[in-house]
Amino acid sequence: MNVPSRHPVPSPGRAPVARRLAAGGATAALVLGFGLAPGTAHADESVLPTLVTTDKIRAHMENLQTIADYNGGNRASATAGYDVAAKYVINQLERAGYTPVKHTYEYDSWAENSPAVLTQTAPEKREFTPADDFVTMSYSGAGDTTAPGVPVNADSAESGCAADDFAGFPEGAVAITLRGTCPFSEKTQNAADAGASGVVVINNEPGPLNGTVGTESAVPVVGVTPEVGAELLAAGEGLELRLAVDAAVTTRSSYNIIAESAGGAPDNTVVVGAHLDGVPEGAGINDNGSGTAAVLETARQFARLDTPNNQVRFAFWGTEEEGLVGSTRYVEGLSDDELEQIALYLNFDMIGSENFGRFVYDGRGELDGSLPPPAGSAAIQKLFEDYFTGQDLVSEPTEFSGRSDYSAFMEAGVPSGGLFSGADGIKTEEQVEYYGGVAGEPYDANYHTADDRVDEINWDAVEDLSDAIAHSVETYADSTLPVNGVASTQQAQEFEADRLGDRWLR
Template identity: 65%
Template sequence: MVVTSGLALSSAPASADESLPDLVTAKNIIGHLENLQEIAEHNGGNRADGTPGYDAAADYVIDQLETAGYTPRKHTYEFDRWVEHSTPEFSQTAPEQREFVHEDDFRTMTYSGSGEVAAPGAAVHPDSDASGCAAADFAEFPEGAVAIMRRGTCSFEEKATNAADAGASAAVLFNQGGGSEEETGAFNGTLSNPVGIPVVSTSTAVGEDLAAAGEGLEVRLAVDSEVSTESSYNIIADTDGGRDNNTVVVGAHLDSVPAGPGINDNGSGSAAILETAVQLGTLDEPTNDEPTNQVRFAFWGTEEQGLIGSTEYVEGLSEQERQDIALYLNFDMVGSPNFGRFVYDGRGEMEESMPPPAGSAAIQKLFEDYFAEQDLVSEPTALNGRSDYGAFLEAGIPSGGLFSGADGVKTEEQVGYYGGTAGEPFDPSYHTPDDDIDNINETAVEDLSGGIAYAVQTYADSTLPVNGMLHAQDITFDRQADLWLR
């Protein structure tokens, strides 16, 4: 166990007039982050799922929770882990020779099949957003050719599966085009499930050039990957008291990317909810006659591989267990160096957001009201499937949370709200080796952790504004974490 000198392992009972936001301090949260940093430094520089760094970080969280009086448990699950063993290769060999650059021109899709292919290329309705979405699109597809398809209305898995079923030897999915880099560049995508042929994404320019090459097009494609069945785990801890049929779930992912220690992404969210859990137990019991609610703290695994830990948890719940969850609060990055104060769009007002379950708007309002009372500006951020709330929304569970920003770029107007630097990402070190303890903005941690503690204390007492009425509905997302689904 690693403990810094500035971090107390136990807390004295709170006085009657103290509130949870008073007790959850940036100093203690950063103490947890210093410990996570040291764990990463002694375990290959990261805390990625399936590594000794993740196990050591999990042991640290368990130790802290046990010291605070919880009985944490490991929720284990199996999943298909996709691994790419070497840099992929992609080139055009006819009617002219052209080598494509990995990352800039093309990227391998997660769960792509492995293999080396040299074959003619055949475009499949490349001017349509529905390119490759129907089996009928491949009615005259030449056996063994590489299918060239435009990104669009259906999932990548549907496109690749239709191509494979039609006899394609590989598939190339090019970006749909538009006014932004996200719409035109080579993109990170996932097929969600293993597909038996190599599949890559490309930029709009590369894909349109290939489609325009006509019948003389020939390409070469090599992907070296494999899928293996592995196991991992989340850490779950419940408060002793409170109604277990109206549980408030508070979650953050514990794993980092392999590239670095992940102290902001997402050591910051994990440390914030860990300290909230520790301090929650020091509060005096409520004196009113209304029952309080159980709070469940969840530290998710395998988030960086596609939200696997949280999804496995929700999908493993019985219908009654799902109904017993009053709401879900998600905290994924709360210490970004060039931060914003972002509240998840529970009203579903942003174009990128999916329609959220009833009750999510009340969660958004609680956070907005909290920041307004602190004379702090906040802004909405889309509920678009990029973090662990996704499975909860799909299950019809009201969801919300806070976020300090990742690879989005800060505007001049936002500098007026929060300070910082316009034209730079909220976290320039996102998913890099530089996401270390020096990457943390203490003001962001202080502001957002106050909101976290306020929401937890409020909903531990009453969830009436959130789940007086709950409507389950079908929700599908375009993203799983940083991986596009379509």
Template identity: 65%
Template structure:
């Protein structure tokens, strides 16, 4: 579930005045094992992008689609669809010579059993629609409360962020707070500690607030649109609301699929990831069979190129749609020496959006919504930009906002990057000029719905973005020098056989 788009500045062949984010120079690679640093050859010399074909990726997507179709219509975590999809990935990797492993983890699975309720009871009756006006926070506690609605420092960016905000709060009332500087978990915990019976967290941008409180809360918690929150607050002191959430949390076990090349430097690992699970509502062909199929095909073709300089580790993440759980659990269980061995992480989540764009994660941290990127992330961004610039294709940066599986890697200071074809952001007229498609609608209008099926995959997007995926993997399998300062270790392949010792000739 990656970042939405906000029409950032493009990267393409343009006059200098229009190329505000363009960088000079270019990076490239040669066949694996040559030991040449990026920049020593033209991008056209790369082999992997020619081996990774749209037809090969399409076959994987079709197979994942069939698996979802015959297993409940989805590939959600802890469903037969997920298990059979994982079996498919494992089988394909074994056929290519890998030794894939299931990386298991326990997690708290949150489930909502019926539609939530948010109703204004007084001073007049007003119904709010779930999904349109409000959404239950992930890991919201269950509850059914009818009580006074009380705004808490509503006009402040720190609304509900401290216990002092709830001083004198009426016992059992429903708190109405504004999204702002602290986490939803903190706001909800502060409300519960003050005796609130529930909490409504109001968005500060357009749309209902789709968030999480991190772990099961003591009170029901929902995220509302700005319009919903403002309407409740405008009701005044007589406001009374009915809030109901029907949910539960149970401990479950799931797994990631991890496979790596047999050769390459063990202490300079290039990680490549895509999440394998879908949402329960649909088969998840763009989100994220597109990413899974692309890195699976890349792994299969990479195995044909012989021993790389750097070890490449492919990860097919579980439970992403529940809150990046699989990737987070994986990173959390690594020891520091294992983290230190990871040179960089490449993330590919949604590559076939029907109304697509060509987006590169903001490794320089230039966009307002981006988290501070670890050192080396900007070099990854530039590598992708240079590659597509040589192909005369426009690219744009997309926020590093923490919405996909790169999040846990970035938190550990691991350089990260990747590509994205767009999600729930709206395409502009300018972007239609760049990519085609339709202005005024989302990049993926089927995002997280049953319509995210194989008929709505944009194969042109897959074709263009998969080239970048393959190029990036081949580049960094050869050398990560611009990212982490580790040069190719060509000396390891050279025999140490001197012709003399001191003044004495040996041969």
């Protein structure tokens, strides 16, 4: 475990006036051995961060690990591991006095039945390796074709974005396009309409292109590394490829878990969310057992406080790893009036990365990779930044890229924010000065692998970020004035994501 360096930062932020524990708040501990000793908070401090402790969060994460270990090794949607983890969350919420409900939905689940094949069969034979050289785009159609590989407008990032790019395209050939300008779904549909038997998209960044075409395509589609792409383009007119994808889409059902505070104004609701599901490869304890555990413990302890001014709704999303399905279905199902009543959304996805950073979502929209956040999002960013400054801790902004469950809320115009400890990005030397850890390595080398287990969690990251989570929930339960003026109309802004969950859209 890496121990962060804590560097003083000027201008400590002010914490809100403390809220007292509700009468009877020092009730007996719940199962798990959570001792809840009564305590007194100073008037200039939040109460909730003192109640939401790392030890209690760790107990939840250890239980999620056990559930995964005994149920196929994971907690992916539509599996026994997910169902048992959901029962655990429901049980804990009920014991804390909530009445959780399941919000069910159906979705199209795409899966590969066997590894895809991409081979150059002429002018000389080259075998390309899945995951290293190429990745099948999610929702790629199935197919097995051996045909000429034909570049499409290969001198432009607009490659494949217009039907005119395919003028004279030979029937049955495999289209080779460049990433850029338009969604992969448009490039693929244009290729299929022109008679292509498959599509290869060349990445413009290092590594294979982990993308999605959104809905099942008519032809197989893969994304390749820049190096593989250069080889294919250099092969010339004699290029021939075999492209084979064995995949299918099935209709499944899953559910979110929603629990609301007993009191507080329902027309100014604060929504706090984390995704409960993980990837099939492992237990998913950082992604996102960490966010789940922190939100769950925050909900449990929040129930001990006095009646809030604003209602707080705790959400545990399903099927995030297959394209943000649970949160998207939830927002899509809200009426205009129900959406109007949401004051803001807070998202917590991965807070215990081994080689962590303290990342605050870019509510000001200042980073190149961020999309325009709804008005009020900047105030949420400032709250987190001020909190960390007040704790003499460094924090940094991270892109609002559409990669987690805030996406649907932002698209609907809801002010959004949250925290993140890092995934597949690479830590810099400067960040080592801020947080400790190892430069040149991913924030979480265990991301989406079987090694994402409880013994790989950085508990310093969990402590720092969970305190900030608790602080934000208590603050906004009291007042959302800086975010939405308490009762402002939520107006949707243009929000066109580049990613759907972990997959690139364009």
